[in-house]
Amino acid sequence: MQNIAFIIGTIAIAIILVAIVLSLRGRGDVSKRLESYTGAAGDQAALSQDSKKRSTPVADTLNRAFANRRSAQDLSTQLARADLKVTVAEFIALQILSAVFFGVLATLGFQTIVLGLLGAVVGWFIPRWFVSNRQARRLHLFNDQLGDSLNLMVNGLRSGYSVMQAMDSVSKEMPAPIATEFARVVQEVQLGLTLEQTLSNMLRRIQSDDLDLMITAVNVQREVGGNLAEILDVISHTIRERVRIKGEIRTLTAQGRYSGYVVSLLPIGLTLVLFCINPKFVSRLFTSEGLAGFCGWAMVVCGLLMIGSGFFAIQKIVNIEV
Numbered sequence: 001m002q003n004i005a006f007i008i009g010t011i012a013i014a015i016i017l018v019a020i021v022l023s024l025r026g027r028g029d030v031s032k033r034l035e036s037y038t039g040a041a042g043d044q045a046a047l048s049q050d051s052k053k054r055s056t057p058v059a060d061t062l063n064r065a066f067a068n069r070r071s072a073q074d075l076s077t078q079l080a081r082a083d084l085k086v087t088v089a090e091f092i093a094l095q096i097l098s099a100v101f102f103g104v105l106a107t108l109g110f111q112t113i114v115l116g117l118l119g120a121v122v123g124w125f126i127p128r129w130f131v132s133n134r135q136a137r138r139l140h141l142f143n144d145q146l147g148d149s150l151n152l153m154v155n156g157l158r159s160g161y162s163v164m165q166a167m168d169s170v171s172k173e174m175p176a177p178i179a180t181e182f183a184r185v186v187q188e189v190q191l192g193l194t195l196e197q198t199l200s201n202m203l204r205r206i207q208s209d210d211l212d213l214m215i216t217a218v219n220v221q222r223e224v225g226g227n228l229a230e231i232l233d234v235i236s237h238t239i240r241e242r243v244r245i246k247g248e249i250r251t252l253t254a255q256g257r258y259s260g261y262v263v264s265l266l267p268i269g270l271t272l273v274l275f276c277i278n279p280k281f282v283s284r285l286f287t288s289e290g291l292a293g294f295c296g297w298a299m300v301v302c303g304l305l306m307i308g309s310g311f312f313a314i315q316k317i318v319n320i321e322v
Contacts, residue, residue: 082135100123102126107119142178151233154232168182260310260315261311
């Protein structure tokens with residue numbers, strides 16, 4: 001009976017979570033926001049017109065609460081770098097719902113409020129982890145595509161294209177995400193922004209050292225002149241060599257990285273398996289009273305700290321900068 005109530009409660013919370021998120025999203029076409037064209041990461045004022053079309057009481061309240069806050073502006077920048085077309089209010093609402101969902105799930109599963117609070121904390125950070133992971137994958141894809149895109153620009157410049165025409169060809173010929181970013185640059189210039197401003201906006205969305213090098217070369221060439229095609233050709237060769245070396249390093253360090261994943265996840269996985277086989281045996285770590293309860297929690301905390309420190313130490317060792 002308890003398991004049935006647990007399953008029903010989990011399904012109900014999931015349905016409520018999906019319904020509220022969909023209501024916050026509304027029926028507006030987010031891709032038509034002005035932010036997609038101005039490229040000002042974190043500029044919530046640029047979204048005001050679209051927000052009126054798809055606003056809800058919950059979204060309006062959260063927007064007013066987080067308006068003009070430094071933390072909200074930083075979060076909006078992170079969302080722009082991950083290419084997530086959601087407002088800060090919507091993302092905060094999603095974090096709250098995720099914390100409630102995982103908190104209730106842990107409380108019902110382990111029958112203890114302490115693990116329920118721990119589940120709520122984990123649920124709060126899961127959306128942030130998703131944004132960070134999406135941002136890292138997007139940056140990795142962008143860096144891999146940048147060398148070929150510069151080659152395409154170089155060929156266009158040598159055939160008589162202007163800088164904007166060369167960037168437009170990149171936005172049409174290359175895949176996402178680099179095509180999306182260069183298309184934004186072209187659209188911003190068409191809206192009246194200077195090329196320096198649009199490139200600065202792209203660098204704010206894509207924190208790439210290779211992109212910074214390219215933008216610096218373009219800005220210097222526009223100020224002092226020179227053969228931009230030759231400069232970009234040299235930069236393209238440098239970027240391709242760096243990508244090649246990074247690929248070789250990732251291949252050589254793959255065993256160490258996955259060893260860290262296995263060593264870190266194995267104790268947690270075994271604990272979950274033992275809990276499924278014999279819940280009472282594992283629950284003594286969390287539900288015992290007196291000295292036994294203190295020792296159980298001390299073992300759990302020490303184990304998690306040792307697992308975390310070992311995982312981060314391994315990742316630090318195999319993370320070789322080029």
